[in-house]
Amino acid sequence: MIANRATAIALGAAGVLAFSTSAFSQTCTQKVPDSLLVKPGTLVMSINPTLPPVQWVDDKGQLRGLHVELGEAIARKLCLKPEHVRVEFSVMVPGVQSGRWDMINTGMFFTEDRAKIMQLVRYGYDGISISAQAGNPLKITKPEDLAGRSVSVEMGGAPERRARELSKSLEEKGLKPITVRTFDNFATAYQALRAGQVDAAVSVDAVARLYGEKGEFAEAVPGLYPTLIAFGLKNKALAEAVAGAMTELKADGAYQKMFVAYGRKLYEEPFDVKGP
Structure with missing residues (x-):
């Protein structure tokens, strides 16, 4: 089952169950000129690998997960070597704008404001979830x-933005606001919950679901604010090439198999570029 597969991956069984795009056609179809790239012959992507099962680091220090596999498949379609740079999300947008990497590949939520400052290629969906301590003792x-x-x-x-919006909406109902504590990444945010420093953690559906399946935390309130996710790029020509690679991955079935394997909803619209 999909849930069992995801749990096994996060427990370190990637060697047995990890999905491999090598089983599909990975023909190099688009030659991207080096002038569009941060590093010649390489698609450099930023990622924050603290969200199992979509992006995480295994016990051997290797990057794993849906977004990792998807980025590697895109690079191969573009005749490029994939390279992921591990950084916190807070530096990703300024990093792509300043040319530190070619593409943000971390399941970034699509917003109209982000489409005003960079090129976005929408490719899937995610939502916000609230996790509670194991057993949900506070009955959230x-x-x-x-x-x-x-x-x-x-x-x-x-x-974070949704957590603050949620707090404001509670105040508008005459209820007490939420105290929102921010951390560098989701891993440390969940550590705070585990240590009892907070009452709940706000993350994304895929992460909360996996922790719930493992019994580490309770998936208390899933599926809030369902939103499109997107790759972010500075260069429009490169973004169009990425959109073309995604179209080819869907045509040969690799996109569908990756997303189904990870229990994710497919993006049914054409892969296009939206940006300034």
Whole structure:
């Protein structure tokens, strides 16, 4: 089953169950000129590997997960070597704008504001989830149950923005606001929950679901604010090449097999570029 597969990956069984795009046609079809790239012959991508099962680091120090595999498949389609740079999400947007990497590949939420400052290629969906301590001792089952409580969240991304919006909405209902505590990444945000420093953690659906399946935390409130996710790039020509690679990956079935294997909803619209 999909859930079992994801759990096994996060437990270190990648050698047995990890999906491999090498089983599909990975013909080099688009030659990208070096003038569009940060490093000749290489697609340099930023990633924050603290979100199993979509992006994480195994016990051998290797990057694993859906976004890793997808980025590697795109690079191969573009006749490029894939290279992932591990950084916190808070530096990804300024990093792509300043030319430190070619592409943000971390399941970044699509927003119209981001489309005003960089090129975005939408390719999937995700949502916000609230995780509670194992067993859910505080009985958190709806957003209102967070009134007057504290939550941890990764700084700088959509989950933090949504947590603050949720707090404001509770105040508008006459309830106590949420104390939002930000951390460098989701891993440390969950560590704070594990240590009892906060009452809940705000993350994304895929991460909360996996932790719930493993029994480490309770997936208390899933599926809030369902949103498109996108790759982010500075260069429009390179973004169009990435969109073309995604179209080819869907045509040969690799895109569908990757997303189904990880239990993710398929993006049914054409892969196009939206940006300034």
